Structure formats: structure tokens, C-alpha cells
Amino acid sequence: MLTYDSVERSPAVQLRQYGSDGGQRFVVLGGGLAGLATARELLTRGHSVTLIEKGSEVGGLARTFEQDGFRFDIGGHRFHSNNPTVVQWLKDLLKTDLLTVPRHSHIYLNQRFVNYPIQFPGALAIFSPAKAAHMVASYLSAKVTERNRQDVSFEDWVIKRYGRALYEVFFQPYTEKVWGIACEELAATWASQRIGLPSMWEMLKHAIAPAKNTPATAISEFYYPRRGFGMIPATLEREILDMGGMIHTSAKLIACEPIEAGFQVSVVLENGVQRTIHADCVVSSIPVNALLQSIPEHLGSHEILAQAKLEYRDLICLMVALKKEQVSTDSWTYFPHRNLMFGRTHEPKNWSPEMVPDPSYTSLAIEIFSSRGEGSWNLPDDEILKTVVDQMDQIGWIKKADVHKNWVLRVPYAYPVYRKGYAENLTVVKDYLSQWSNLHLVGRTGSFHYMNSDGVIEDVFRLIEELFPQEATAVQPLIVSGRWM
Numbered sequence: 414m415l416t417y418d419s420v421e422r423s424p425a426v427q428l429r430q431y432g433s434d435g436g437q438r439f440v441v442l443g444g445g446l447a448g449l450a451t452a453r454e455l456l457t458r459g460h461s462v463t464l465i466e467k468g469s470e471v472g473g474l475a476r477t478f479e480q481d482g483f484r485f486d487i488g489g490h491r492f493h494s495n496n497p498t499v500v501q502w503l504k505d506l507l508k509t510d511l512l513t514v515p516r517h518s519h520i521y522l523n524q525r526f527v528n529y530p531i532q533f534p535g536a537l538a539i540f541s542p543a544k545a546a547h548m549v550a551s552y553l554s555a556k557v558t559e560r561n562r563q564d565v566s567f568e569d570w571v572i573k574r575y576g577r578a579l580y581e582v583f584f585q586p587y588t589e590k591v592w593g594i595a596c597e598e599l600a601a602t603w604a605s606q607r608i609g610l611p612s613m614w615e616m617l618k619h620a621i622a623p624a625k626n627t628p629a630t631a632i633s634e635f636y637y638p639r640r641g642f643g644m645i646p647a648t649l650e651r652e653i654l655d656m657g658g659m660i661h662t663s664a665k666l667i668a669c670e671p672i673e674a675g676f677q678v679s680v681v682l683e684n685g686v687q688r689t690i691h692a693d694c695v696v697s698s699i700p701v702n703a704l705l706q707s708i709p710e711h712l713g714s715h716e717i718l719a720q721a722k723l724e725y726r727d728l729i730c731l732m733v734a735l736k737k738e739q740v741s742t743d744s745w746t747y748f749p750h751r752n753l754m755f756g757r758t759h760e761p762k763n764w765s766p767e768m769v770p771d772p773s774y775t776s777l778a779i780e781i782f783s784s785r786g787e788g789s790w791n792l793p794d795d796e797i798l799k800t801v802v803d804q805m806d807q808i809g810w811i812k813k814a815d816v817h818k819n820w821v822l823r824v825p826y827a828y829p830v831y832r833k834g835y836a837e838n839l840t841v842v843k844d845y846l847s848q849w850s851n852l853h854l855v856g857r858t859g860s861f862h863y864m865n866s867d868g869v870i871e872d873v874f875r876l877i878e879e880l881f882p883q884e885a886t887a888v889q890p891l892i893v894s895g896r897w898m
């Protein structure tokens with residue numbers, strides 16, 4: 414059975430001891446992309462770095478799992494950035510191992526597969542003329558009736574801009590499936606950061622003159638490492654070790670205790686040995702809640718934890734190897750329907766042929782949005798497989814008979830949840846932590862900021878600039894990619 418924190422691996426990846434002289438002593442908490450990229454930047458500047466990772470290997474959400482020659486990312490990770498510095502960072506890291514892959518996706522709506530991002534008039538054509546007319550009318554009337562609606566929730570934000578009918582058909586079902594909460598509970602910030610669909614006016618213009626104005630977002634390209642996204646953390650890990658960095662995996666963080674000249678970070682290693690490391694500076698990329706828990710209670714950390722109630726959404730990944738050459742040519746396929754257990758699939762072979770052991774096979778990485786404590790989270794693996802495969806068979810996506818092998822991976826802390834009020838709560842946490850000028854948050858999980866890996870790399874650059882202001886670099890401001898899913 415696969416578990417997120419413990420994956421079979423060669424014993425050599427267990428514990429490495431390297432040292433580095435000079436500079437400041439940094440402890441980096443968490444070995445995902447944020448922690449690894451930070452560690453590498455610090456080492457190149459001559460500082461000493463010890464990285465603490467609770468899992469048995471580094472990579473976090475950016476890992477690639479290999480099972481019997483089939484490779485799976487957690488949900489399929491493509492790399493895209495509008496920031497040339499970030500793209501160059503990746504190219505320098507992976508060199509010839511980086512592929513360029515065309516992107517085209519579909520969404521399953523009204524028993525039909527429609528292009529995603531949604532394009533018009535194609536998308537309206539799957540509905541009856543009356544329903545399509547109702548959507549247009551709802552959009553037009555929202556311009557008047559919803560004009561003064563405040564942007565508090567996701568629901569407010571979308572209805573004001575697209576009308577209720579489009580909201581109910583296109584936006585609400587998938588969003589509620591992903592987050593497991595009602596759209597009226599989700600902060601409007603989420604919508605404003607992520608929805609990059611054209612306005613209805615633009616859609617209608619395409620409907621009238623589609624040939625002149627094909628949406629640029631319909632087909633684009635992205636970068637992908639040829640043996641899976643996990644090549645990025647694996648390469649970073651290798652470079653960190655080559656530069657003398659120290660990485661502790663399977664290391665349980667017991668305490669991060671502020672002392673006069675820095676922090677004492679205590680961990681228990683897999684062999685039961687406890688270690689206390691003195692740090693001049695701590696960079697945390699672990700869940701904010703875990704960091705607060707590690708700070709001694711008498712400093713008020715647990716009160717802040719209870720007050721802030723920051724939530725993360727978990728995820729189940731069902732990875733299926735199939736005895737057939739291809740399911741579709743899609744990069745991703747979205748399944749918003751509430752009655753379907755799964756929400757999104759991705760076919761790794763479409764991104765790189767090296768993701769399968771033999772070209773006569775393919776595979777699907779299937780995302781099931783679920784959190785610890787929910788019904789589907791607690792189901793036995795074979796029941797998850799049976800439900801998903803039965804449903805896919807029924808809608809004609811795959812055939813039961815094609816299933817060759819399967820694995821289930823439960824992924825905690827997959828997404829920070831932007832519940833209404835989260836921003837104020839996050840400010841409370843950040844204000845509290847800011848009393849220690851040598852404690853820094855970085856990355857998606859560590860700073861509770863929904864960003865893709867390109868955003869994480871920009872965040873690392875931002876941190877490095879903050880730590881070493883004397884080094885003026887030409888890093889551009891954070892560009893949050895406008896994408897709803």
C-alpha cells in the first residue's frame with residue numbers, strides 16, 4: 414500500500430551528512446519544491462543548510478511515483494510561467510530533460526465532452542436552445558440586477574460577472590467538488606485569482622465571428638520533464654547534496670524553539686535518534702498549523718492555532734495502468750458532475766512516452782477530491798477503484814476489462830482552503846510569527862497561498878531578495894496564472 418509519507422525507495426536516500434562552513438546556519442522545514450529551491454539558493458550563497466522532511470523522500474506535492482514502470486505525478490503537474498526568469502531557472506536545472514507538450518483539455522458536461530477552457534458557441538450547443546437562451550438572458554440581467562453585489566464569496570463574484578445560470582452549470586459543480594464546501598463559503602479571492610475565462614461579451618463575439626477570434630487559451634504549450642515532474646525535486650536534491658547541504662528525511666519535527674540567537678530545532682529521525690540543530694534562521698515550507706504546533710505552547714502558539722483555524726483540502730489519487738494504447742489525447746479531462754466520484758483525469762503518456770514501461774500500455778491519474786474524515790477518504794482502496802471504474806465504464810471513458818494494475822495514494826495538505834474570513838485569520842498568524850525576524854514562510858503549503866510550482870519558485874526568489882537585499886536581481890513580481898481549474 415502506498416502512503417504519502419512513506420514510499421519504497423533505495424536506502425541510500427535515507428540520511429546524508431554533509432557540512433558547509435561559513436555563512437549563516439539555516440534550517441529549512443519541508444522538502445517540497447519551496448524547501449528544496451530555497452535550500453539550493455542558500456547553498457549557492459555559501460550558507461549552511463539542514464533540510465528537515467517528514468516523508469521518506471523529498472518532493473512533496475511535486476513528486477512522481479514509479480510503480481512497475483508506470484510513472485504518476487500527483488494529479489499531473491505541468492510547468493508554465495509567464496515569467497522568463499522562472500522559465501530560465503527550470504531550463505537551467507533540467508537542460509535536455511525538458512519537453513514541450515501541447516495542451517488541450519475537455520470537460521464532461523451534459524453527457525458530452527466539450528473543449529476546455531470553455532469555448533463558445535461550442536459549449537452552448539450541448540444544451541437545448543431554450544436553456545442556452547436562458548444562460549444568455551441570465552448573464553444580461555445580472556449586469557443590472559447584480560451590479561451592486563459585494564464580492565464576498567466565490568458565488569457572489571461569479572454571479573455578478575456571469576449570471577446565475579452559467580454559475581450553476583459551469584462554475585458551481587466543479588468548484589464545490591474540489592473544495593468540499595459550498596461556493597457561498599469560499600472567499601471571492603479564490604475566484605478573482607483563478608478565473609481566467611473570457612467575459613460573456615467576448616464569448617458572444619466568438620459566437621458571431623469564431624473564425625476571426627479563436628481564443629488564445631484554447632491550445633497552448635507547457636513544459637514537462639521527460640520522466641515526470643518529480644525530476645525537478647530529484648535534481649534539486651542532488652545539487653543540494655553536491656553543494657554540501659544536509660537533508661534529513663523521515664524526520665519528525667518535535668519543536669522549533671526560539672532562543673536568543675536563533676532557533677533550536679528538534680527532530681526525531683527514523684532510527685529513533687533525536688537531534689537538536691541550532692539555526693540562525695528558519696525557513697518553513699510545512700503546513701502553517703504544523704509550524705505553530707512545533708513552537709512551544711507557553712509562547713501562545715497553540716492559541717493562535719486554535720483561533721486561526723486554517724484548513725487544507727486533501728486529495729485521493731487513484732493511479733490506474735491500462736492494457737490499451739490510449740484513452741484520449743487530452744492533457745486533462747474534467748468531470749464536474751456531482752454523482753461521479755472522480756473530478757479530473759490525466760493520461761501521463763500524453764505528456765511523455767517515458768511515463769509508461771511499454772507503448773502498448775497507457776495509464777490514468779485520477780483525482781478524487783476528498784479530505785480526511787470524509788466518506789470516500791475512509792473507503793478501502795478496492796472500493797474506490799471499483800466505484801470509479803464502474804462509473805468510467807458507464808460513461809464510456811474506460812472499460813473495466815482494460816484495467817491492468819492500480820494504486821491508491823491519499824495526499825494530505827493538497828490545497829490551502831480559501832474559506833471566507835481566511836485572509837483575516839492568516840494575518841493573525843503572520844502577525845504572530847513576525848515577532849521572530851529570522852523565521853520565514855515560503856511556498857504554497859508553508860505560506861498558505863494557493864500557487865502553482867512556478868509561483869512557488871517566484872516566492873523563493875522573493876524570499877532570497879528579502880534575506881539578501883544587497884543582491885539586486887531582476888525578478889519580476891508574482892504572476893498568478895489565471896486559471897479556474
Ligand SMILES: Cc1cc2nc3c(=O)[nH]c(=O)nc-3n(C[C@H](O)[C@H](O)[C@H](O)COP(=O)(O)OP(=O)(O)OC[C@H]3O[C@@H](n4cnc5c(N)ncnc54)[C@H](O)[C@@H]3O)c2cc1C
Nearest residue numbers: 443445446447467473474488490491699856857858865866
Ligand atoms: C493535484 C495537484 C495538481 C497540481 N498541478 C500542478 C500543475 O499542473 N502545475 C504546477 O505548477 N503546480 C501544480 N500543483 C501545485 C504544486 O504541486 C505546488 O505548487 C508545489 O508542489 C508546492 O510546493 P511546496 O514546497 O510549497 O509544498 P509541498 O509540496 O506541500 O511541500 C511541503 C513539504 O513539507 C513536508 N512536511 C509537512 N509537514 C512536515 C513536518 N511537520 N516536518 C517536516 N516536513 C513536513 C511535506 O511532506 C512536503 O514535502 C498541483 C498541486 C496539486 C495538489
